Amino acid sequence: MSILRARLAEPEGSVVLVYANRDEESVIFGRELRELTRHHPDRLLVLHHLESLQGLPTIGHLIRLCRPYVPETDLAMICGPQPYMDVCTEALTRLDVPRKMIVTERYRSLESDPFAAQPAEPLTVPVGQEATAVVELDGERRQLAWPAGVTLLDLLLEQGMEAPFSCREGACSACACRMLSGEVKLLRNEVLDDQDLADGYILACQAVPAAERIEVSYDE
Ligand code: FES
Structure with missing residues (x-):
């Protein structure tokens, strides 16, 4: 409702x-x-x-419902149970709505406080390997030693860089950045899909190094 009201508050929204x-x-x-x-x-x-009258929404039904409005749509926002979000996303995709115009919202309880101080301790069983990270953030480019098993976000915060984050559990994508070269392992990923990964996006809060040198950018 707040998004809807905000949109209507715009003169042309x-x-x-x-x-x-x-x-x-x-x-x-x-x-x-x-x-x-x-x-x-x-x-x-x-x-x-x-649902009591029309049954569960299907992809075909949503396509018929949404088709007349797609040409004038600049943003499609989806929220609801996962199966509903899946059929909505598929319907919009089949209507050729570009992925970057489709936004989904998920609700989930966090397992810990993401803003509590968390030292960059390596994992008990280190995953990946030691590496060199080259990071572009807010126009600044830095080269850092990246220990095995430490997440990129922990490394950057420890180095005083103001990398964005929210959940710290691989569930929101607030920490997403683009890997320009190298390889990382994502310990957990509940938000990036195959296309995001193919485009080079990674979750800094879940990325541990898996190559000798890894370049990432928050600015691209
Ligand atoms: S901070 Fe939420 S996915 Fe990384």
């Missing part, structure tokens, strides 16, 4: 909300959405899908 629910009683924000639609009849369209 418009939203098509595809809202899937189990049944009519499960629709939260029903009244607010009706009011918003009344205030912005030409900029907000709510398309309801009720």
